[in-house]
Amino acid sequence: MEKIVKNEGRAESDRKSVESRFIRNVERLADGELRSVLRDRTCAHAIDCVNWSEYPYAPKATFRVAHSDDALAVMFEVEESHVRAVALDDNGPVWEDSCVEFFVAAPDGEGYFNFEVSCIATALAARRVSRAEADHFDAERMARIRRFGSLPHAAVDSRGEGQRWWMVEVIPFALLGCDKAPERLRANFYKCGDKCDEPHFLSWSPIDLPAPNFHCPEFFGEVVLG
Numbered sequence: 001m002e003k004i005v006k007n008e009g010r011a012e013s014d015r016k017s018v019e020s021r022f023i024r025n026v027e028r029l030a031d032g033e034l035r036s037v038l039r040d041r042t043c044a045h046a047i048d049c050v051n052w053s054e055y056p057y058a059p060k061a062t063f064r065v066a067h068s069d070d071a072l073a074v075m076f077e078v079e080e081s082h083v084r085a086v087a088l089d090d091n092g093p094v095w096e097d098s099c100v101e102f103f104v105a106a107p108d109g110e111g112y113f114n115f116e117v118s119c120i121a122t123a124l125a126a127r128r129v130s131r132a133e134a135d136h137f138d139a140e141r142m143a144r145i146r147r148f149g150s151l152p153h154a155a156v157d158s159r160g161e162g163q164r165w166w167m168v169e170v171i172p173f174a175l176l177g178c179d180k181a182p183e184r185l186r187a188n189f190y191k192c193g194d195k196c197d198e199p200h201f202l203s204w205s206p207i208d209l210p211a212p213n214f215h216c217p218e219f220f221g222e223v224v225l226g
Contacts, residue, residue, distance in 0.1 A: 016205045016221035018045055020065045020072070027071035027170050031148050035168055038064050038075040047076075047100075047191045049206045057198035061100065061191035067225050069180050070173060074189075076100040077166045078119070082197040083158040085120040085151075090142050094118040096195040100167055105186040105217050107178050112217050119165045120156060121147045125175075131215035137175075146170040159197065186220040 021042045029037060044062040059080030066073045078100065085097040095101070098119040105112045106127065114134075116124040123145055126134040137145075149167035173181055189204040192214070201212040205221035 015219075018065065018204075018221065018223055020067045020223050020225045022068070022226060023066045023073075024068055026066055026068040026073050027146070027172070031168070034073065034170075035075065035166075038066060038073060038168065042066050042075075044077065045189075045204060047189050047202050047204045049203045051203060051207045051209070052201060052212055055199055055201055055212065057200045058202060059191060059193075059200060061202060063100075063102075063189045063204065065223060067181050071170050072173065072181075072185075073168065073170045074102055075166065075168045076189075076191075077164075078191065079162060079164045080193070080196070081159065081161055081163060082193070083119055083151075083156055083163045083165060084193065084196050085118045085122065085156045086195075087118060087122050088120075088153070088155065090122060090139075091124050091126075091136050092122065094122050094124050095192055097122070098165070098193050098196060099191070101190040101192065101214065102169065102171075103188050103190070103214060103217075103220065104176065104223075105220055107176055107182050107185070112215075112220075113176060114215070115145065115169065115171060117147050117167055117169055119149065119167065120151050120153050121149055121167065122153070123147055123169075128215065131213065141175060144172055144175060181225050183225060185223040185225065186217065187223050188214070188220045190214050 042064040047061040125137040
């Protein structure tokens with residue numbers, strides 16, 4: 001279920017809110033079962049805000065979200081005209097490829113986290129104070145972020161209408177500094193592709209800034225963990 005609530009201190013802008021489905025031990029499900037459970041038991045929410053008119057291309061992109069006591073599971077589904085992936089190593093420039101992203105405010109109130117993953121499951125993760133100030137996850141923390149999708153982990157450059165792919169990401173709450181699931185998270189979900197044939201910068205919760213920038217917690221929506 002999705003609803004609109006007012007942004008605190010920003011009467012001119014609405015903040016979206018979505019409910020995460022509780023699925024006990026969701027992080028323990030095998031890959032195929034996890035994907036099926038997310039498709040069967042959660043709702044798809046569109047990532048369709050075109051915030052900058054100079055980048056009008058809007059591929060079809062949705063996310064689904066569920067959680068257990070210990071982890072958050074997010075599934076992205078994408079249909080676009082150019083599927084590109086060049087970055088093969090974690091914490092590389094995945095945002096230049098066909099990429100989906102989940103940004104979340106730190107539950108302790110200190111900064112935010114960005115989790116970015118390309119169509120071939122190359123990921124970037126960091127805790128940030130700002131776009132320029134980041135503590136990137138080391139190899140041990142990166143290994144704890146489970147990700148799998150419809151494409152193999154290999155370079156891809158595919159064109160044609162209706163190119164489809166999906167990606168599942170499972171993030172332990174411990175990586176956010178939580179012992180268990182919080183009651184709610186402030187977050188946003190994105191679809192981008194800086195170096196795709198048609199660069200695009202879509203968000204779930206709208207962003208009111210003059211140029212593309214996802215590093216803006218003031219425009220995060222809310223994920224309610226019921």
